[in-house]
Amino acid sequence: MHMDLFLEQLLNGLAVGAIYALTTLGLALVYGILKILHVAHAGVYSVGAYVGLYVYGATHSLALSVLGAVAVCACLGVVIEKLVYFPLLKYPPYVPLIGSIAVFISLEELIRLAAGPDIHSFPADLPFPSLRLGHLMVSPQLMGVYVTTAVVLVGLWFLTSKTEFGLAMRAASQDMEVASSLGVNSPLVVSMSFVIGSATAALAGILVGIYYNQVYPTMGAVPAYKTLALIVVGGMGSVPGAVLASLLLGLAETMLIGYANVPLPRDALAFIAMIAVLLLRPQGLLGRRAR
Secondary structure, three states: OHHHHHHHHHHHHHHHHHHHHHHHHHHHHHHHHHOOOOOOHHHHHHHHHHHHHHHHHHHOOHHHHHHHHHHHHHHHHHHHHHHHHHHHOOOOOHHHHHHHHHHHHHHHHHHHHHHOOOOEOOOOOOOOOOEEEOOEEEOHHHHHHHHHHHHHHHHHHHHHHHOHHHHHHHHHHHOHHHHHHOOOOHHHHHHHHHHHHHHHHHHHHHHHHHHHOOEOOOOOHHHHHHHHHHHHHHOOOOHHHHHHHHHHHHHHHHHHHHHOOOOOOHHHHHHHHHHHHHHHOOOOOOOOOOO
């Protein structure tokens, strides 16, 4: 009985961590390229959930729901980059951060005005079978989270490691000016980092809506600050570090609080980890120490 509960909480923790990873990817990508904290990313995540919900309600097609949300959020990410960040990059880093917070709050309020303050259910059926592991049944929702996250991570790894564009992204993340002088199309790299990050945020928003069967205007509030803590824990700008930190946080929240009943505040756990990492390893789990 205890082993079944342990395995159940382990599977749930991996799912929560996978959703955190999808949400944090975009923030890590943008910071790696522009060195700014893209807080508005959490607003894009909420927009993705609502677009997915309404497209699904109109078509009853999860594929169209995902495509619609990804397309809208990818465009929204580029709009934010061009209209908000690009004009503010010439100012100190706190100025784009303030602009990003303003965009996040604005998106949250626009959603509230357009969709109302109520919680909406997202009763979509994921096209995945249930999987039996001993006495445990892995639900289609869990399978959807695992498969989607795995596909996104493998695709991102292939893009960044095996393609010329990935080489350009890595060069731009090291030094934008030097990369540009060597022929890298820096504006395209920046825009594509927003496209990829916003698309993964849309996927995360839809998965959260289906997994918890609820979508609401302020659903991006907790991810807005948790993702900031996660990129610090993983290493600023390190995508593998962000993924590792996300999985560890999901497991810690579920196993420590849900399984072991340790009296810790769930939403504060990410910041407890962040403080510990800043004290013991300031560069993060997979980050590099500044020289």
